[in-house]
Amino acid sequence: xxRWTTIIEPFRIHAVEPxxxxxxxxxxxxxxxxxxxxxxxxADVVLIDLLTDSGTxxxxxxxxxxxxxxxxxxxxSPSWFTFLAAVQDLFPFRHVIPTxxxxxxxxxxxxxxxxxxxxxxxxxxxxxTRANVEFTGAEAVDLVIPEGRxxxxxxxxxxxxxxxxxxxxxxxxxxxxxxxxxxITNNSGGGQPVSLENLRAVREVCDRFGKPLFLDGxxxxxxxxxxxxxxxxxxxxxxxxxxxxxxxLVDGMTMSAKKxxxxxxxxxxxxxxxxxxxxCRNLLILTEGFPTYGGLAGRDLEAIAQGLREVxxxxxxxxxITSTAYLGDALDQAGxxxxxxxxxxxxxxxxxxxxxxxxxxxxxxxxxxxxxxxAGGIRGxxxxxxxxxxxxxxxxxxxxxxxVRLAIPRxxxxxxHIDYVIEVARDVASRASSLRGYRIAKQxxxxxxxxxxxxxxx
Ligand code: F0G
Numbered sequence: 001x002x003r004w005t006t007i008i009e010p011f012r013i014h015a016v017e018p019x020x021x022x023x024x025x026x027x028x029x030x031x032x033x034x035x036x037x038x039x040x041x042x043a044d045v046v047l048i049d050l051l052t053d054s055g056t057x058x059x060x061x062x063x064x065x066x067x068x069x070x071x072x073x074x075x076x077s078p079s080w081f082t083f084l085a086a087v088q089d090l091f092p093f094r095h096v097i098p099t100x101x102x103x104x105x106x107x108x109x110x111x112x113x114x115x116x117x118x119x120x121x122x123x124x125x126x127x128x129t130r131a132n133v134e135f136t137g138a139e140a141v142d143l144v145i146p147e148g149r150x151x152x153x154x155x156x157x158x159x160x161x162x163x164x165x166x167x168x169x170x171x172x173x174x175x176x177x178x179x180x181x182x183x184i185t186n187n188s189g190g191g192q193p194v195s196l197e198n199l200r201a202v203r204e205v206c207d208r209f210g211k212p213l214f215l216d217g218x219x220x221x222x223x224x225x226x227x228x229x230x231x232x233x234x235x236x237x238x239x240x241x242x243x244x245x246x247x248x249l250v251d252g253m254t255m256s257a258k259k260x261x262x263x264x265x266x267x268x269x270x271x272x273x274x275x276x277x278x279x280c281r282n283l284l285i286l287t288e289g290f291p292t293y294g295g296l297a298g299r300d301l302e303a304i305a306q307g308l309r310e311v312x313x314x315x316x317x318x319x320x321i322t323s324t325a326y327l328g329d330a331l332d333q334a335g336x337x338x339x340x341x342x343x344x345x346x347x348x349x350x351x352x353x354x355x356x357x358x359x360x361x362x363x364x365x366x367x368x369x370x371x372x373x374x375a376g377g378i379r380g381x382x383x384x385x386x387x388x389x390x391x392x393x394x395x396x397x398x399x400x401x402x403x404v405r406l407a408i409p410r411x412x413x414x415x416x417h418i419d420y421v422i423e424v425a426r427d428v429a430s431r432a433s434s435l436r437g438y439r440i441a442k443q444x445x446x447x448x449x450x451x452x453x454x455x456x457x458x
Contacts, residue, residue, distance in 0.1 A: 007323050009414060010315040014061055019047055027374055035453025036370050036438060038379050047377030048417055050406040053345040055101075055258035055265060057410030059303060063262065066306040070299025075290055079298035079305075086305035090240065090312070091217070091247035093270035095277035099288050100295030102218060102256025103128040105269035107135075108283045109214070109254060112276060113178035114138040121169055122181035122216070123161045124148070124188045127387075129181070129216060129254075141169065148189045151339045151350050151401060156230040157195040158341070159186030159223075161202050170209040180206050183216040184223035184246070188383075190403075191219070191343015193226035196234065196245065203249045212251035212273070218259040220246065222344030225317040240312045252276075259345070262307030262410060266300050316411075320344070323418065324408055330422040336429045345407055349425075351384065352402035354432050360385045360398030362437025362457060368428070369404045370454075371435055376424030380404045386440075387449040394445075 034040035071077045114136030133140040143165040147155040224242040257266035288295035328342030337353035355364040365384035384402030436458040443452040
């Protein structure tokens with residue numbers, strides 16, 4: 001690294017994908033047709049799509065080349081062995097079970113270990129993890145440190161597990177806990193990392209209670225970069241070495257390769273326990289496929305293997321994390337309240353703080369997300385009362401926060417795209433007091449954020 005401070009993408013563009021400019025009138029018509037739900041838009045009327053960082057990244061030249069090596073043999077494909085070697089190079093588990101994405105790994109794992117009366121603690125379960133735990137009748141418990149629940153509190157590792165709370169849960173209900181989970185980075189808590197010190201301590205608690213420890217490893221490389229840059233004595237370690245230490249601290253993992261696999265689809269479940277692996281493989285065959293492809297084409301396995309080699313590249317990770325922080329810093333300077341520190345994969349806008357005149361049950365997060373699209377064609381995602389406010393008994397209450405997540409797809413948008421996002425967000429924030437809330441016109445009984453239709457108020 002020399003003295004230059006401009007963030008540049010550590011790649012140049014090899015194939016281009018057009019994005020379409022629309023007029024505000026076109027976007028207003030699109031919103032009305034979509035019932036003001038951004039999930040209902042045709043993606044070709046979205047200019048900058050920050051809905052998710054999952055499966056939306058750009059693959060490299062070498063990943064596209066690897067796809068040509070894809071071998072589609074039903075059993076024992078060479079592509080499977082390439083994938084296995086790449087996973088085990090980072091995470092040396094005895095058993096690796098490929099799945100079509102992260103939630104398929106969760107479904108299999110919790111079918112095997114969950115069930116009524118069981119409790120699964122985590123720093124914070126991602127929604128699909130929680131849903132898969134609860135689907136078996138088990139209880140999903142979030143035990144993140146208190147700082148992890150406060151948007152404006154600065155802490156280098158806001159994803160850390162509350163060790164005393166974990167100890168207390170295992171003391172009270174140890175017999176009901178089949179495993180402990182840690183999500184890196186903590187997506188639902190704002191993309192916040194977990195420190196190595198905390199992971200080692202969680203391992204120690206698990207050992208004391210004789211419990212296996214599992215990782216939800218979706219953004220493991222981003223988490224390792226935060227460890228390298230924020231944790232004492234870690235600065236001189238290669239990221240790959242930190243990742244290997246994390247892998248060595250746990251007994252298994254679930255993974256969505258759509259994040260730090262740098263692929264558009266894929267995932268895996270990995271475990272060391274032979275009996276559990278056998279049980280999971282049998283479930284895999286029922287729903288995903290034979291254990292050497294697990295719901296993926298041979299070419300997907302190749303793309304993931306190459307992605308795993310690229311994601312631990314430190315020039316890539318430096319660019320990834322500093323460019324997300326660049327967006328965060330600019331929005332912060334514009335006076336937009338944010339979750340801090342910024343996450344690795346996303347910046348989270350605090351819509352409840354920006355729009356205090358819109359009560360939670362009129363969905364400030366939705367109002368902000370819709371306005372970012374209406375004004376500039378930017379699609380973010382409400383993470384608040386729309387997503388979490390409806391209860392199984394049909395009642396509704398405010399979620400703990402009303403956020404809008406701007407998730408950054410990997411290697412996809414350039415610095416000028418991000419500058420445009422900043423310009424639009426500034427404009428929207430300057431008009432914050434004129435934004436109005438929404439009411440829900442139609443909604444399903446569960447997971448309403450995907451399909452609900454809204455009506456603007458006032
Ligand atoms: N765990 C975490 C922490 C996640 O962020 C996700 C997905 C999953 C598990 C499930 O993986 O989508 O491959 O089945 N997160 C995406 C998001 C959907 O937008 O944050 P999947």
